Amino acid sequence: MKKRFLLILSFLLVFKFPTFAQEAIFRAQQITSPEIHEDQSVTFRLFAPDANAVQITGDFLPTVKMETQMGTVDGPGKADLTKVENGVWEFKSQNLSPELYNYSFIIDGFSTTDPSNPFLIRDVASVTNIFIIGGGQADYFKTKDIPHGTVSRRWYDSPGLEMDRRITIYTPPGYETSSKKYPVLYLLHGAGGDEEAWISLGRTAQIMDILIHQGKAKPMIVVMPNGNVIQDAAPGEGSLNFYKPVFMAPKTMDGTSEANFMDIIKFVESNYRVHADKSNRAIAGLSMGGFHTMHISRYYPDTFDYMGLFSAAIMPREDATNKVYTDIDGTLKTQMDNGYKLYWIAIGKTDFLFEANKEYRAKLDSMKMPYEYVESEGGHIWRNWRVYLTQFVPMLF
Amino acid sequence: MKKRFLLILSFLLVFKFPTFAQEAIFRAQQITSPEIHEDQSVTFRLFAPDANAVQITGDFLPTVKMETQMGTVDGPGKADLTKVENGVWEFKSQNLSPELYNYSFIIDGFSTTDPSNPFLIRDVASVTNIFIIGGGQADYFKTKDIPHGTVSRRWYDSPGLEMDRRITIYTPPGYETSSKKYPVLYLLHGAGGDEEAWISLGRTAQIMDILIHQGKAKPMIVVMPNGNVIQDAAPGEGSLNFYKPVFMAPKTMDGTSEANFMDIIKFVESNYRVHADKSNRAIAGLSMGGFHTMHISRYYPDTFDYMGLFSAAIMPREDATNKVYTDIDGTLKTQMDNGYKLYWIAIGKTDFLFEANKEYRAKLDSMKMPYEYVESEGGHIWRNWRVYLTQFVPMLF
Numbered sequence: 200m201k202k203r204f205l206l207i208l209s210f211l212l213v214f215k216f217p218t219f220a221q222e223a224i225f226r227a228q229q230i231t232s233p234e235i236h237e238d239q240s241v242t243f244r245l246f247a248p249d250a251n252a253v254q255i256t257g258d259f260l261p262t263v264k265m266e267t268q269m270g271t272v273d274g275p276g277k278a279d280l281t282k283v284e285n286g287v288w289e290f291k292s293q294n295l296s297p298e299l300y301n302y303s304f305i306i307d308g309f310s311t312t313d314p315s316n317p318f319l320i321r322d323v324a325s326v327t328n329i330f331i332i333g334g335g336q337a338d339y340f341k342t343k344d345i346p347h348g349t350v351s352r353r354w355y356d357s358p359g360l361e362m363d364r365r366i367t368i369y370t371p372p373g374y375e376t377s378s379k380k381y382p383v384l385y386l387l388h389g390a391g392g393d394e395e396a397w398i399s400l401g402r403t404a405q406i407m408d409i410l411i412h413q414g415k416a417k418p419m420i421v422v423m424p425n426g427n428v429i430q431d432a433a434p435g436e437g438s439l440n441f442y443k444p445v446f447m448a449p450k451t452m453d454g455t456s457e458a459n460f461m462d463i464i465k466f467v468e469s470n471y472r473v474h475a476d477k478s479n480r481a482i483a484g485l486s487m488g489g490f491h492t493m494h495i496s497r498y499y500p501d502t503f504d505y506m507g508l509f510s511a512a513i514m515p516r517e518d519a520t521n522k523v524y525t526d527i528d529g530t531l532k533t534q535m536d537n538g539y540k541l542y543w544i545a546i547g548k549t550d551f552l553f554e555a556n557k558e559y560r561a562k563l564d565s566m567k568m569p570y571e572y573v574e575s576e577g578g579h580i581w582r583n584w585r586v587y588l589t590q591f592v593p594m595l596f
Numbered sequence: 597m598k599k600r601f602l603l604i605l606s607f608l609l610v611f612k613f614p615t616f617a618q619e620a621i622f623r624a625q626q627i628t629s630p631e632i633h634e635d636q637s638v639t640f641r642l643f644a645p646d647a648n649a650v651q652i653t654g655d656f657l658p659t660v661k662m663e664t665q666m667g668t669v670d671g672p673g674k675a676d677l678t679k680v681e682n683g684v685w686e687f688k689s690q691n692l693s694p695e696l697y698n699y700s701f702i703i704d705g706f707s708t709t710d711p712s713n714p715f716l717i718r719d720v721a722s723v724t725n726i727f728i729i730g731g732g733q734a735d736y737f738k739t740k741d742i743p744h745g746t747v748s749r750r751w752y753d754s755p756g757l758e759m760d761r762r763i764t765i766y767t768p769p770g771y772e773t774s775s776k777k778y779p780v781l782y783l784l785h786g787a788g789g790d791e792e793a794w795i796s797l798g799r800t801a802q803i804m805d806i807l808i809h810q811g812k813a814k815p816m817i818v819v820m821p822n823g824n825v826i827q828d829a830a831p832g833e834g835s836l837n838f839y840k841p842v843f844m845a846p847k848t849m850d851g852t853s854e855a856n857f858m859d860i861i862k863f864v865e866s867n868y869r870v871h872a873d874k875s876n877r878a879i880a881g882l883s884m885g886g887f888h889t890m891h892i893s894r895y896y897p898d899t900f901d902y903m904g905l906f907s908a909a910i911m912p913r914e915d916a917t918n919k920v921y922t923d924i925d926g927t928l929k930t931q932m933d934n935g936y937k938l939y940w941i942a943i944g945k946t947d948f949l950f951e952a953n954k955e956y957r958a959k960l961d962s963m964k965m966p967y968e969y970v971e972s973e974g975g976h977i978w979r980n981w982r983v984y985l986t987q988f989v990p991m992l993f
Contacts, residue, residue, distance in 0.1 A: 231840065247704075247705075247706045248705065249648075249704040249705040249706065250704065250706065251646075306703070306704075306706060306708075307644075307646040307647065307703075307704065308644075308645065308646040309644045309646065309647065309703060310711065311703075311708040311709065311711065312708065312709060312723070314707065314708065314722075314723070315721075315840065316838075316840070317718050317721045317722070317723055317831065317832070317840070317841065318831075318832045318838045319716065319723065321714050324712075324714045325711075325714070326709070326711070326714055326716065329838075330838060331837065331838060341837050342829070342833060342834055342835050342837055343835060344759075344760070344828070344835040346751075346760070347750075347751040347760065347762070349748050349749065349750045349751075350748065350749045351746050351747065351748040351749075352746065352747045352748075353744075353746045353772075354743075354744040354746075362741075363741070363743070363744065365744070375750075375867060376867070431741070432739070434714065434715075435714070435715045436739060437739055438739050438740060438741040440728065440738050440739055441713075441715045441726075441727060441728060443628065443712065443713070443714070444714065470772060470773075
């Protein structure tokens with residue numbers, strides 16, 4: 200045993216922690232952060248013996264007022280960590296309500312991740328840590344010991360875009376062994392997102408597994424394409440390989456994505472056991488994905504029976520030259536006349552797109568185009584979009 | 597356009613970069629790091645105006661001698677960044693040979709990731725940045741514009757372990773649309789790894805796509821299970837949800853993994869179009885996965901025609917009580933007598949397991965058990981395992 204222990208110790212010292220002195224290694228390794236307590240408070244810890252000041256920022260802290268070009272808005276708060284002993288800094292939060300939260304540390308003004316927490320999410324080019332306070336709504340975001348669907352990254356051929364493109368597809372538990380046909384939800388990401396966004400930030404697989412297991416949602420296929428038509432795949436996963444992602448890639452909102460959406464539907468309907476009809480197709484998306492949902496569903500006005508606009512980026516399109524953005528009112532009317540089962544609009548009260556959505560609803564009202572409307576607390580954040588997904592999916596099919 | 601720009605700017609300010617002053621945001625955003633130059637040198641940059649000292653460590657730097665309990669060994673080097681202007685620190689490397697490298701920054705003694713580089717890998721609980729210098733061997737690690745296989749995360753039922761367990765499966769380009777049957781490579785991770793290790797750190801999908809496209813490898817299915825029998829899935833992906841992973845999980849090398857391996861083969865052979873015979877089964881693994889490969893293949897001595905031991909952890913098993921580790925010599929002889937096509941052993945000259953592998957080869961020699969042996973430069977590192985995979989796969993089937 201001793202020989203084996205020494206081998207492992209040597210391995211650890213040499214290959215895992217080459218940059219620390221040995222004492223520091225073990226101190227850093229012994230740190231637990233975040234530590235979630237019974238009362239749902241959380242202690243965050245950082246080993247930073249040479250730091251002068253350590254702060255934490257994250258969406259679990261009370262928001263603070265910030266001045267921007269658009270006026271005063273709410274931004275995430277900050278809190279100071281206290282140096283406790285042996286170079287360790289600590290902060291204990293209030294008791295938190297159930298949610299998936301994210302946070303970063305700020306060490307002497309430098310924003311960085313928590314080295315004790317390997318659970319990270321990338322949003323555009325920013326990487327932050329995450330943790331979950333379970334219970335209530337947040338239980339949909341945890342992996343449960345129940346039957347699981349399969350998550351595949353496949354590549355489909357887009358003749359319109361002249362490339363093979365990566366796509367994330369969730370098939371429900373039992374898909375592979377049944378002979379049944381399934382309905383399909385097309386689920387679209389926002390600006391700066393890609394085919395990884397809904398499955399990682401959105402916890403789509405966890406949410407779908409649980410809703411299906413509870414009998415609240417029908418077993419369905421969820422298709423998560425990449426709406427950035429200049430990419431064949433998410434940053435780091437495609438033929439552009441590694442580069443710094445930007446928030447607004449070119450050609451994301453110029454009609455190209457919408458005009459080539461049928462390539463995706465054709466791929467899905469010729470490669471999966473699906474009911475290939477309007478009553479078995481839903482489309483939804485967040486922010487830019489809500490914008491795409493709005494435009495795709497009226498541009499192909501007899502294709503989907505269910506639409507979900509989550510914090511949709513209803514933005515002026517006067518700069519658009521693509522045919523997709525012509526005759527918007529006419530195609531909306533055609534979509535209405537063709538009929539559908541659900542046109543669902545959800546937005547947070549403090550979302551910077553709240554007014555734009557209000558104007559859009561006024562337009563629909565004036566056309567007598569039916570929709571359902573959910574107004575939540577909060578703003579333009581993943582926290583809302585995960586909840587919207589859990590609300591939208593049970594209404595489908 | 598102006599309205600749209602302001603909306604986006606507001607969005608960026610409020611939701612993406614809440615913790616910086618505006619000037620700092622744009623300075624930090626303008627930083628490119630790493631910047632790979634034509635001559636294959638690399639400039640690393642960090643915006644850290646308040647830091648006193650910034651260093652970089654990574655496997656692209658010359659190794660340094662380190663003292664450990666096991667004597668003097670090679671560890672990764674460090675280099676100082678220089679403060680250039682406006683709070684930005686810089687370091688330019690030598691011209692680097694093609695490879696997938698990893699690195700971290702050390703800011704006033706605090707080891708952290710590069711906030712300008714969203715490409716990260718987790719190895720056990722440590723997260724570091726990566727970059728690729730293309731050309732030569734490293735071209736196998738890049739995503740090319742060629743036909744791509746599908747990577748699925750599925751859950752299989754293990755009656756032996758009494759749990760559903762997550763498994764990563766690569767199916768080759770064309771699998772879904774052909775009616776052909778395929779051979780299968782079972783590819784096992786090392787200690788601290790899981791079903792994500794080979795696909796992320798090992799670049800298995802990229803390597804397989806390219807080898808198959810070049811005609812160097814037969815189209816095959818690659819099955820990457822989780823060898824930590826106490827987990828149902830990788831940390832963060834299973835019913836244990838988020839916790840700090842450890843290097844040596846309990847029960848990883850006590851025979852349980854090996855004794856339940858047939859659950860995996862049964863799942864694969866009843867759920868995929870495969871040739872379910874010895875001549876179409878290969879098994880390989882790195883470090884602990886090499887150990888598992890050695891034991892699984894002799895414990896089921898007529899199951900695999902191809903074995904790959906990559907830096908295998910051939911360790912004394914005198915503490916093992918599981919039947920799997922009894923009659924090792926007898927079962928090895930049975931495996932030899934049953935016959936196989938390839939028993940491939942590869943290890944680096946400076947690997948801490950080099951002597952253990954030498955002893956194992958001496959045992960095989962004394963038994964006249966045939967094997968092929970590759971001795972590479974370097975030690976117990978992913979850099980070697982990726983290369984071993986590109987060497988091993990073309991010899992299969």
